[in-house]
Amino acid sequence: MTSVLYDAPGPKAKRRNVIFSVIFFVLLALLLWWIWRVMDEKNQLQWSLWKPFTQSQAWTTYLLPGLANTLKAAGLAMVIALPLGAVLGIARMSDHRWVRIPAGAVVEFFRAIPVLLLMLFANEVYVRYTGISSDDRPLYAVVTGLVLYNASVLAEVVRAGILSLPKGQTEAAQAIGLRKTQTMTSILLPQAVTAMLPAIVSQLVVIVKDTALGGVMLNFTELLNSRATLAANYANVIPSFIVVAIIFIILNFILTSFASWLEGWLRRSKRSTGAVVGVEDVTELNAAEIGGTHGTGAGKGGA
Secondary structure: OOOOOOOOOOHHHHHHHHHHHHHHHHHHHHHHHHHHHHHHHOOOOOHHHHHHHHOHHHHHHHHHHHHHHHHHHHHHHHHHHHHHHHHHHHHOOOOOHHHHHHHHHHHHHHHOOOHHHHHHHHHHHHHHHOOOOOOOHHHHHHHHHHHHHHHHHHHHHHHHHHHOOOHHHHHHHHHOOOOHHHHHHHHHHHHHHHHHHHHHHHHHHHHHHHHHHHHHHOOOOOHHHHHHHHHHHHOOHHHHHHHHHHHHHHHHHHHHHHHHHHHHHHHHHOOOOOOOOOHHHHHHHHHHHHHHHHHHHHHHHHO
16 A cells, blocks of 8 residues: 555565564664673672662652652643743744744743753752742752743744644634634644644653753752662662663653643544635635625515
8 A cells, every 4th residue: 555655665675674673673682681791790680789679668768759759840840831831932923022022032042051050040049039948949949940941942832833834724813803812822722732742742751851950960859869869778779770760761651642642632622624724715705605695685675
């Protein structure tokens, strides 16, 4: 079966794909075997190093509290950055220069600064100019840095998603008398959400991973920082890194799986055909409707 975007492979292509697949899996098996051998030679596979992860104390004392703080910081950053990014993205497309230029300056400024620097700067601000306690300050600094950076990135995602829609959508909305705010909220944003969702999810995954920066530099007791304390007590640095990496992989897999389900649900729930209605189409429809109305009125008068 062939289509515009895909040609079914022929016999030679199928054999080539099978050969490449076999080579890939052989190389993957060799890589896994080499990793296993090196870890065995370095005594990293001893049961004493992995046994703590089978006991509740390692989880309840170190990993689970760190995971809770990671989810707390990431959740707060997502809840604040998503609407803020949408507002900044829409503001960058405003017809008013006094709205468009400041919004663009804010987005470009915070998008150009590393998120770690934003966290450190926010921490210094909270130390010098606020009364936030030292226990809560790392969380505030991490969330602030994540929000400032990721809201700026999400603003560009929102702007690109809206601009990717056909101009006929805006023209049709203008033709039927919708104001720009109504066009944005009722016509453009609902359609752009599906197109923006993969990029938004990838940025949310970045938020989850970047919480670890706060643990490294600000002593924020997130998952990676808790791992360091656990490794110091049980002397299992490599196993603890592996376990924490698996936890991050599971978290991000859950997030991306939910996003894939949500994207499919949004596509299925759309009742429109996806056809773009232009100004000419709307004009013809209005003319036909007006003509039909006049014809009905004339018929009533004649009766």
